[in-house]
Amino acid sequence: MSTTDDNTLPGIPNVGKADLDAMVENERPDPREELADVEADTDLGIAMAEDAQRVARGELSGDEYWEKYDEAAGAEFGEAYQETPNPAVDAGDQTVSTETAESLSCAVGSMDTVATESAQVEGEEPDGGIGAGDEKWGMVIDLQKCVGCDSCTVACKSENRTPPGVSYNVVMEEEHGEFPNVTRTNVPRPCMQCDNPPCVQVCPVSATYKMDDGVVNIDYDRCIGCRYCIIACPYGARYFDFGENYDDEVDEAGEVTSPEYGVDRGPREEGKSPIGNIRKCSFCTHRLERGEEPACVETCVGDARNMGDLENPDSDVAQMANSSRAFQLKEDEGTDPNVYYLK
Amino acid sequence: MSTQSSRFEFDPGFEDDRLRVAWYAVVGVFVAVGAYATYLRITGGMATTNLTSIVPWGAWVAFYIYFVGLSAGAFLVSTMANVFEVEGMHRIDRDALFAAIISMAVALLFVWIDLGRMDRMYFPFIWRQLTSALSWEVHAYVAYIGILVTELYFSMRIDLARIAQRTSGLRQTFYAALALGRLDTSEGSQSFDQRWLKRAGIVGIPLAIFMVHGGTGVLFAVSKARPYWNSGLFPVIFVISALLSGTALVMVVYVLRTRLFDGDSVDPDLLDRLAQLLIGFIIVDAALTAIETFIAIASVHPHEIETWQVIMYGPMSWSFWWFMIGFSWVFPMVLLSKRSWRRTPAVMVLTGLSVVIGIIAVRFNIVVPAQVMPVMEGLPHGSYFPTLVEWGTSVGMIGVGLLLYTLGAETLPLTPLTGGDH
Numbered sequence A: 001m002s003t004t005d006d007n008t009l010p011g012i013p014n015v016g017k018a019d020l021d022a023m024v025e026n027e028r029p030d031p032r033e034e035l036a037d038v039e040a041d042t043d044l045g046i047a048m049a050e051d052a053q054r055v056a057r058g059e060l061s062g063d064e065y066w067e068k069y070d071e072a073a074g075a076e077f078g079e080a081y082q083e084t085p086n087p088a089v090d091a092g093d094q095t096v097s098t099e100t101a102e103s104l105s106c107a108v109g110s111m112d113t114v115a116t117e118s119a120q121v122e123g124e125e126p127d128g129g130i131g132a133g134d135e136k137w138g139m140v141i142d143l144q145k146c147v148g149c150d151s152c153t154v155a156c157k158s159e160n161r162t163p164p165g166v167s168y169n170v171v172m173e174e175e176h177g178e179f180p181n182v183t184r185t186n187v188p189r190p191c192m193q194c195d196n197p198p199c200v201q202v203c204p205v206s207a208t209y210k211m212d213d214g215v216v217n218i219d220y221d222r223c224i225g226c227r228y229c230i231i232a233c234p235y236g237a238r239y240f241d242f243g244e245n246y247d248d249e250v251d252e253a254g255e256v257t258s259p260e261y262g263v264d265r266g267p268r269e270e271g272k273s274p275i276g277n278i279r280k281c282s283f284c285t286h287r288l289e290r291g292e293e294p295a296c297v298e299t300c301v302g303d304a305r306n307m308g309d310l311e312n313p314d315s316d317v318a319q320m321a322n323s324s325r326a327f328q329l330k331e332d333e334g335t336d337p338n339v340y341y342l343k
Numbered sequence B: 001m002s003t004q005s006s007r008f009e010f011d012p013g014f015e016d017d018r019l020r021v022a023w024y025a026v027v028g029v030f031v032a033v034g035a036y037a038t039y040l041r042i043t044g045g046m047a048t049t050n051l052t053s054i055v056p057w058g059a060w061v062a063f064y065i066y067f068v069g070l071s072a073g074a075f076l077v078s079t080m081a082n083v084f085e086v087e088g089m090h091r092i093d094r095d096a097l098f099a100a101i102i103s104m105a106v107a108l109l110f111v112w113i114d115l116g117r118m119d120r121m122y123f124p125f126i127w128r129q130l131t132s133a134l135s136w137e138v139h140a141y142v143a144y145i146g147i148l149v150t151e152l153y154f155s156m157r158i159d160l161a162r163i164a165q166r167t168s169g170l171r172q173t174f175y176a177a178l179a180l181g182r183l184d185t186s187e188g189s190q191s192f193d194q195r196w197l198k199r200a201g202i203v204g205i206p207l208a209i210f211m212v213h214g215g216t217g218v219l220f221a222v223s224k225a226r227p228y229w230n231s232g233l234f235p236v237i238f239v240i241s242a243l244l245s246g247t248a249l250v251m252v253v254y255v256l257r258t259r260l261f262d263g264d265s266v267d268p269d270l271l272d273r274l275a276q277l278l279i280g281f282i283i284v285d286a287a288l289t290a291i292e293t294f295i296a297i298a299s300v301h302p303h304e305i306e307t308w309q310v311i312m313y314g315p316m317s318w319s320f321w322w323f324m325i326g327f328s329w330v331f332p333m334v335l336l337s338k339r340s341w342r343r344t345p346a347v348m349v350l351t352g353l354s355v356v357i358g359i360i361a362v363r364f365n366i367v368v369p370a371q372v373m374p375v376m377e378g379l380p381h382g383s384y385f386p387t388l389v390e391w392g393t394s395v396g397m398i399g400v401g402l403l404l405y406t407l408g409a410e411t412l413p414l415t416p417l418t419g420g421d422h
């Protein structure tokens, strides 16, 4: 409403809005050139695109649009068109009426259903599901490169949206020696994803268990919150979720949660898991599954953290973990962590 | 029948009505406080406690192992009568068993309120973990309660039948139902009961020692991450201190119930026998604890040394010196030292209460200090003192135990109708 150019606020430079629009127009690829590269009919493409913009502006209804192009699209794209659900059909804001959608030659159903179906097909691959990968995930942290900035801790908190009092990663600072001969070591501590995890050993309901990819999972739907695993973990890596929130600091802090262990639990609500459960670092399983590194690894200022497949001898982490500089925390506990440190 | 009813007096319950009102008022206050605190706990979640991720186990766990200990101890005292047939002990058989059942129920209440997800309390019976001491314990507790109830039944059945025969109407149905309809009071039925009582006791002894209480000690001892608990002697001390507190409890219950409910005089020989048992347990408990402490300190393991420093000189050291050493060992030892005191009911009640309260501090000193020390250098130290909600719920659950015990003592023939030994 008040976005005209004359409506400038004091102290804020006037960027000509019209200039900006022109810049966008300039950058916009020429539709004809773009479509020339693909096999489909260029004219049909341009016509559909222009009408689609009219639909968006409200000059044309969704129904009219689809009735107009149904036949042409069917002829042009054949099966690919007929078997794909109409993209305008969606649970939330559907732009085409159900009757029209049913009269069209393309399949009926929302894009969501297709996404779910194809996800299920992927899931049916051998031993599917979260954590079933062939890798054995391991982390190597180079203590010579760690500057103790705690960026990993912060990145982890925002990635996993952990509540107050829960911090999957901490950087332990140790001072050695006496003044003036003092040295300081920073030791970042995620969950070690132990090969012999005492936490798994003690859980009375098997709510915490080791996945094929080496990550120790917590089933928030099963954990009874007895906290025996906190007692058992030699690394202090486990935290109880007391149900606290950052509501005072951030509005609606609990609206978005992280899909830990591949489960999206929606907004954080009182009395709903993971409140009353145990939480810990999951190596960002949800990121690993989509081919990304854990947030702490990605963010590390000094490039001190590395993530990879320990069972692949050519991987960086496997080589680092085998180097003479490598060690594990509390080796004599027999837990055999999958987090290695370089001296 | 008429001859029988003149032979057996059955009039359970308080002798003095004013005392009854006063007692129920006290217990009522306990339960009311507990109910309100439990309401706060349920609506506010675990945030109403002073527990943290560093000290995840606190008062509730301490009380839980305390009551498991009381139960195991009281049960083992009962086996002296019904399995080992120690002379003169039969009189306290049912007292001990009933106290053991109530203690166990209270212990489970404490486990329950301690769960982060109280609504999932039945999950351990659906999913298990073979390597988890806790998973085993939960099952052992259920089996153990089963044994206790079976034993109490066989111990009391004949008297329930006698009462059922003498009463009529609703009361008769009640006692007949408790006797599970077996209303035979012949010699034969009595020896059948005693045979089964003994069998159940024989199964119960290893269950109580190794699984229920020893196992609860194991639950802590397997935590390699906590060197203070990680010792082979630990579960043994657990069992000994359980015997100590259990014997003390039975002694208190015996005297009070005989005096206030039965209006009888206390048998000084029986009292002396219990008192001597108590002396033995105090000596063994103190000796083993001293050995454990010595090994810990001699190991020069920094974690062990620092934990002991927390216990002996930390902010909670008063609980160690006053309650653990004072109330559970020194003070009772002084009172037990003279033969005439050991035969004086009032003195022995004081002794028993002193032990029963002192052992609470023992349990707190087991649970809390080992968590105050961080598991790794560089992690923060913990500190813990229960909140009002934690105290309030604890008082409430103890109140529920007292209430159940009193109701039982007012209705059940806990004193054998035929008097002492059979």
Ligand code: SF4
Pocket (backbone or CB within 6 Å): A190, A191, A192, A193, A194, A197, A198, A199, A200, A216, A232, A233, A234, A235, A236, A237, A238, A280, A335
């Ligand atoms: S570091 Fe602790 S929580 Fe993580 S796997 Fe090992 S024992 Fe379990």
Ligand code: SF4
Pocket (backbone or CB within 6 Å): A202, A203, A204, A205, A206, A207, A208, A218, A222, A223, A224, A225, A226, A227, A228, A229, A230, A277, A278
């Ligand atoms: S708190 Fe949860 S995950 Fe930990 S031991 Fe208990 S049930 Fe298992």
